[in-house]
Amino acid sequence: MVEDLPNDFEKIRLTDDESKVIGENSVDDDDSNNQIALSLVGKLLTSKPFNVEAMKRTLISIWKLHDNVSIKMLEPNLFVSQFYSEADREMVLDGCPWFFDGKLIVIREINGEEQPSEVFFHHAPMWVRLVDVPFSKRNKKTLIEIGDFLGTFLEIDDTDPLGWGEFVRMKVMIDVGKPLRRGLFLVVGTASSKWVTLKYERLDEFCFFCGRLDHTDSSCSYKDEASETNAEIVYQYGPWLRASPRKTIRKPASEIEREKKLKERLTSARKVRIPSYNDPDAVKLGPPGVARKLQFPPPRPREASLVKAVGVKRKFKRRNVSSFEGVIDSSLKGGNMKGTGQKRNLREEVPDDLLISETQIVKKQKLENLVLAGDGINQVRGVGLSQPPEKQ
Incomplete structure (x- = not known):
């Protein structure tokens, strides 16, 4: 096992042959670079054993590729997917996140200089739903700011260009090593804020105690630390963070394009706001008697x-x-x-x-x-x- 090998070479006496460094004069092989360029490395976010062959069959089935793909295991929970078409590789990356048996599969590009033992997965894209968003905050600029606050903004669901749905849906690259965000405070007006609830699509297994994705509360080290200090065990997270997978009922492309054009018209033909009587910028006159007191210049x-x-x-x-x-x-x-x-x-x-x-x-x-x-x-x-x- 790679993790059983000693990592402290100061305690190891290397022979002269072992101390030599080779490959300085070698040139990178184009065929090898092309093979790496069409590959992706992945991992299933779980600490439990799983059926590898079942996972392979499931991925090949749901990816629906135009060409072939080969999935090879490097470690018990580390695999490489070799594609034979650039379009298929891009389709799999753009279609993230992928799930198997309710667990998130993290996928990223391969760095040719890395060893398999050095491959870590820190981020994964997920579809996040913003529930009960204020009407004035459903614009693209605000949503991009929210996405970057949650992680890294990737895209907004374009099936509802007007944004008047039950929730706002966006894809965000989140840090899988941090607890999930349960919501956020959004500024409205000049001196107030509103709480916006977050939900995550296809979220199945995660820790209800610490809110992390790579384990469940049955194997949570943070909960064990709390129990050792006799602290009260409070589960801050729960299944209410899950959002059922979005139904595949989509509007026709022509209808979506029509709504986009109508929204552009709304933006370009924005009316000038007319102040009301109570508006501080409104000009208000006094009683008529005041206006009769005319002032003449000398x-x-x-x-x-x-x-x-x-x-x-x-x-x-x-x-x-x-x-x-x-x-x-x-x-x-x-x-x-x-x-x-x-x-x-x-x-x-x-x-x-x-x-x-x-x-x-x-x-x-x-x-x-x-x-x-x-x-x-x-x-x-x-x-x-x-x-x-x-x-x-």
Whole structure:
């Protein structure tokens, strides 16, 4: 047995002939490389003995190859499958995982520099079902992130392009040396998360105590360690992690392709979200009375304007003023006005806040292209004469 051979060569005295290294000048044989390229090495994940010949017949039957295949045992639980067609080899790899007698068969490519005793199987692909996935998390980007979290994402079941099924199905390369994941927390919104349950298809034998695939709880070393420390034996895993094999009822290829095109249309014609009243980004106005409190900009100096002098009964000062209707130039000094229209002198009492200059009083101003009110997005403009301050 290979495992019975000593591995510590420091304790072995090698002869001169045994110490020599050969093969340095040899060239790799192309025929040997081609044979390795068409081969796969595999193992049945079990610690119990099994019927090798029955396993061979079962694999040949379920693989349904176009060409021949030869399955040779290197060790009691290590075999090589020699294919004679690249298409058959790829079909077997793509069709993983494979099972025999409810036990997972791990298969991988051969490294020509390895010895059979150095072959280890750390990962295996499995179909995982995500149950009760939130509606907003059934997109491809999120599912790829979930697959990489569980192990290595491989593919999504494309028979349901819209993703509105009872569960989401994906193939993931998982670490067979670690406990199975029973679920995961998925972020929704900004400050909450939801638990998503995981199930594994064709999962038969595994350890209900530690959740690993390569043994059962009857031969679990982790359970033995717990019992030696008088710890409570709690089975954290169970048959509820199993999912029955998916039924082979498939939609017609034309129907699947049609749904894919419809989904592409949904993605390309995505509507802009219209905010509701309670949305923090929505623009909301106050009562109408607030909008009536118009704010006018101060008059620009040295510009012509339309004015009409009138009096109001407030805090008065008696001044000599001119009443004028028309366009005037208020930049002239000495109380003079220049412009077109009718002008007359009068003695009138006017409030202090309406005395803008020595010669004119602005009580009503023509509104033309003037912003009356706004909320930063919508603006109200006016054309005409403004109202007196007491009526605003």
